[in-house]
Amino acid sequence: MNTNRNIWTIMKKELSRFFGDRRIVISTILLPGLLIYIMYSFMGNALAKNYGTDEDAPFHIAAVALPATIEVLLPDEAFTVERINREEVEAGKEAVRAHDLDALIVFPANFDAAVALMGMADSTPQVEIYYNASDSESLSAYAALTELLDGYEASLANVFDVNAPGTDYNLASDRDATGFVFSSMLPMLLMIFLFSGCMSVAPEAIAGEKERGTLATILVTPTRRGELAIGKILAVSIVALLSAASSTAGTLLSLPKLMGGVDESMSAAYYTAGDYAALAAVIFSTALLLVALISVISAYAKTIKEAQTTVSALMVVVMIIAVTSMFGSGAKTQLAYYCIPLYNSVQMMVGIFSFASLPAAFGVTVAVNLVLAALAAYALTRMFSSERVMFRR
Amino acid sequence: MNAVLTVTGLTKRFHLSARQQRLEGTRSREKIAVNDLSFEVDRGEIFGLLGPNGAGKTTTLRMLATLIRPDAGDARIDGASIVTQPEAVRAKIGFLTSELKLEEFFTPRYLYDFFAALHHVEPAVCAARREAIFARFGIHEFAETKVSNLSTGMKQKASLAISLVHDPDIVIFDEPTNGLDVLTARTVTDYLQELRAQGKTIIVSTHIFSLVEKVCDRVGVIVDGRMTACGPLAEVCAGKSLEDRFFDLYAEAVGGTA
Numbered sequence: 060m061n062t063n064r065n066i067w068t069i070m071k072k073e074l075s076r077f078f079g080d081r082r083i084v085i086s087t088i089l090l091p092g093l094l095i096y097i098m099y100s101f102m103g104n105a106l107a108k109n110y111g112t113d114e115d116a117p118f119h120i121a122a123v124a125l126p127a128t129i130e131v132l133l134p135d136e137a138f139t140v141e142r143i144n145r146e147e148v149e150a151g152k153e154a155v156r157a158h159d160l161d162a163l164i165v166f167p168a169n170f171d172a173a174v175a176l177m178g179m180a181d182s183t184p185q186v187e188i189y190y191n192a193s194d195s196e197s198l199s200a201y202a203a204l205t206e207l208l209d210g211y212e213a214s215l216a217n218v219f220d221v222n223a224p225g226t227d228y229n230l231a232s233d234r235d236a237t238g239f240v241f242s243s244m245l246p247m248l249l250m251i252f253l254f255s256g257c258m259s260v261a262p263e264a265i266a267g268e269k270e271r272g273t274l275a276t277i278l279v280t281p282t283r284r285g286e287l288a289i290g291k292i293l294a295v296s297i298v299a300l301l302s303a304a305s306s307t308a309g310t311l312l313s314l315p316k317l318m319g320g321v322d323e324s325m326s327a328a329y330y331t332a333g334d335y336a337a338l339a340a341v342i343f344s345t346a347l348l349l350v351a352l353i354s355v356i357s358a359y360a361k362t363i364k365e366a367q368t369t370v371s372a373l374m375v376v377v378m379i380i381a382v383t384s385m386f387g388s389g390a391k392t393q394l395a396y397y398c399i400p401l402y403n404s405v406q407m408m409v410g411i412f413s414f415a416s417l418p419a420a421f422g423v424t425v426a427v428n429l430v431l432a433a434l435a436a437y438a439l440t441r442m443f444s445s446e447r448v449m450f451r452r
Numbered sequence: 453m454n455a456v457l458t459v460t461g462l463t464k465r466f467h468l469s470a471r472q473q474r475l476e477g478t479r480s481r482e483k484i485a486v487n488d489l490s491f492e493v494d495r496g497e498i499f500g501l502l503g504p505n506g507a508g509k510t511t512t513l514r515m516l517a518t519l520i521r522p523d524a525g526d527a528r529i530d531g532a533s534i535v536t537q538p539e540a541v542r543a544k545i546g547f548l549t550s551e552l553k554l555e556e557f558f559t560p561r562y563l564y565d566f567f568a569a570l571h572h573v574e575p576a577v578c579a580a581r582r583e584a585i586f587a588r589f590g591i592h593e594f595a596e597t598k599v600s601n602l603s604t605g606m607k608q609k610a611s612l613a614i615s616l617v618h619d620p621d622i623v624i625f626d627e628p629t630n631g632l633d634v635l636t637a638r639t640v641t642d643y644l645q646e647l648r649a650q651g652k653t654i655i656v657s658t659h660i661f662s663l664v665e666k667v668c669d670r671v672g673v674i675v676d677g678r679m680t681a682c683g684p685l686a687e688v689c690a691g692k693s694l695e696d697r698f699f700d701l702y703a704e705a706v707g708g709t710a
């Protein structure tokens with residue numbers, strides 16, 4: 060009863076500290092999400108500009124001796140064709156070089172006739188397409204023209220067809236596509252966001268207070284060390300979770316821009332309330348564990364600088380663990396993997412996002428996280444009582 | 453005798469790192485900061501712990517406040533052992549030292565209420581006490597100003613007020629006037645006497661002779677972790693000024709002339 064009251068008093072103070080300081084709120088909660096949103100959206104737009112083509116505007120090409128058979132294959136909405144004479148080829152090339160034209164296509168004079176002979180003539184007709192590889196629009200025009208001519212060539216000798224147009228041969232369901240994309244991206248990002256969230260608040264809340272001598276002021280009250288440890292860990296976890304939530308929101312909101320049209324089939328609605336609850340439990344238990352670990356490191360450090368340096372080393376480990384989610388197909392099924400802290404959280408998130416999570420693995424993961432967090436909290440309690448740690452010279 | 457604090461054989465050793473050995477100019481791996489210290493403090497008196505820098509005053513008071521554990525010996529504060537009942541001890545004492553700081557971000561008023569909550573002081577009682585002590589030290593004006601914007605003197609007054617949120621019967625002050633301007637120092641020494649008048653027991657450490665002469669009923673002279681003299685002020689001084697007497701004791705303790 061008194062214990063809960065003391066923990067709550069400590070938590071309230073910690074939370075007032077965070078939320079009372081506009082600079083901290085902006086830098087740990089608002090900025091991460093906003094920056095990620097702006098960065099990803101900007102990257103998405105830039106990618107679309109560089110590699111995607113301006114879908115509305117047709118390619119502007121010049122053609123010499125455009126045969127009727129090919130002309131019908133060039134739809135007006137995709138190509139604006141300018142007919143030029145053979146004497147103007149050099150001028151046409153110059154225009155491609157200067158980015159004024161997307162491509163220049165030169166047919167031999169007798170193209171249709173030569174094609175009709177089906178290779179029985181002395182020489183195969185040579186079509187030339189000039190393009191400018193430093194211009195993405197030109198590259199796309201080149202690719203489109205090549206594909207079109209190849210298709211035409213193949214149709215002349217139509218022996219068999221692959222995948223008739225108008226049918227969707229991709230058998231992956233939208234749900235599978237969602238699972239694939241989410242499970243290969245989000246576990247890694249969530250883990251990293253969670254760690255950065257913890258890292259931005261825990262060293263300050265523990266090492267900072269110790270360094271400034273304000274922690275000792277609390278140590279002379281009748282409050283138990285364990286209450287202080289738990290109050291700090293809970294308060295810091297809340298802020299860390301908010302910070303991670305902000306980064307995650309930034310990512311999810313910018314996802315459509317980052318991935319172009321790919322996302323149309325994807326929807327977070329494929330996940331059930333149970334999936335979200337499991338995800339929340341995994342994330343929350345992971346946050347507690349990370350905060351407890353970083354708190355122990357921070358309590359040991361003499362200064363906030365020293366704490367941050369050591370925590371950065373831990374960050375590398377967490378990054379490596381997070382990246383493992385990108386490899387391998389789906390989540391591990393052997394329960395033993397779920398006894399490895401942090402790795403278990405990553406695997407569990409992969410499982411949840413790919414609709415393949417095992418209830419037993421979930422239980423083991425959350426239990427392992429909570430038990431280790433409790434052990435770390437106990438270690439923190441011991442450190443708060445230890446003069447070697449608190450009054451080290 | 454009506455001893456409210458009984459210290460018996462209190463001892464504290466520190467392990468010295470290589471760097472500390474160099475700083476202290478010693479080859480010894482260990483520093484005995486407090487060496488078999490015994491003394492008693494009576495209810496309602498001001499007891500002065502007098503000693504030069506490094507004598508072991510802060511270490512002794514930190515042990516009494518249960519911030520660090522003694523290697524040997526014990527102390528009983530109003531019956532509670534500092535070794536086995538640290539939480540009970542902390543509930544009975546108010547502890548003030550310049551090394552314990554107030555969080556710069558908060559206001560004196562917020563911190564007063566926060567520490568009162570940690571001491572489980574009823575909100576109504578807390579409010580009344582806060583009114584009284586803020587008025588006594590002129591903190592009202594600064595009650596809503598962040599600690600970071602307070603002057604050193606004002607910070608010390610706020611710390612003093614906050615160390616007394618639970619109205620403890622025993623107060624322990626480590627060098628309470630260090631680094632203060634004369635006016636604030638005066639406010640603090642006056643307040644020590646006021647606390648005594650309220651029936652509180654006060655233990656104060658200092659290296660300032662005049663402070664002891666002015667306010668202390670009894671004094672313990674501590675040199676190199678050992679108690680060299682302890683008793684009523686007049687008895688310890690033995691007809692000399694406290695300063696002269698201190699240097700005699702110091703010379704005896706370190707085995708040479710000061």
Ligand SMILES: Nc1ncnc2c1ncn2[C@@H]1O[C@H](COP(=O)(O)OP(=O)(O)O)[C@@H](O)[C@H]1O
Pocket residue numbers: 450451452466467468472483484485503504505506507508509510511512
């Ligand atoms: N944490 C510590 N580690 C090592 N030595 C210490 C520590 N704290 C105090 N000391 C040493 O113990 C001795 C007594 O220190 P202290 O109690 O602070 O003296 P005072 O308060 O009387 O000036 C000094 O020599 C000091 O260097």
Ligand SMILES: [Mg+2]
Pocket residue numbers: 509510511627
């Ligand atoms: Mg001292």
